[in-house]
Amino acid sequence: MSRVLIVGAGLTGSLCACLLRREMPNKVKIVVWDKSRGAGGRMSTSRCPDSAECTADLGAQYISATPYYGQIHQSFYEELLAHNVLKPLVANVEGMMKKEEGLRDFVTPKGVSSIVKHYLRESGAEVLFEHHVTHIHQKGAGWEVHWRGGVAEQFDAVVLTMPVPQILQLQGVVSSCEYTPLHNTVSLALSTSHPILHTV
16 A cells, blocks of 8 residues: 655645545555644644633634635535534624625634644544654655654655745755745645646
8 A cells, every 4th residue: 555645734735635535545545744733734723721612713714715716616615514614604704804796704613723624534644743854855666754853754655735935945855846936835746756846
């Protein structure tokens, strides 16, 4: 069984893990590493130490879907609504800008990180926190991935989902990739023949 490492337990990494599991249910072992102590990335939720019901979203406080975006990603919204991860925003927020025609807003009753946690749960991935990747080297037909303070591990494929500045700090094969950023996000797929860096 192939081992696939996804680096980053934010929205991109968790959704990537979930979609990979759905496409290849019994063909891959999915492992997710994140340098933080918990899932969420930029969609993190902080909890009060005295009350689990007292939360603060440190990333997005609500999610907006334009008619076009809502239509092309309808299945994702339906799934999250069906699992009570998302709920329609029905109240007005003071200071909220005037809405675009047809714009739909959603809130996350259990915090915005609940979206990430939902996809990680659905993926069945082995999720490990405090795994800060430092080096990636091609080794035979696979990849050797080093993390700060730990033992290097072998994977058949590696997907990097962290922000561009963090990708650029990696040593090894990633540091030799050339790319032209179009936005502030990047996806990197490492094949056994050569690294492919694709900005989105």
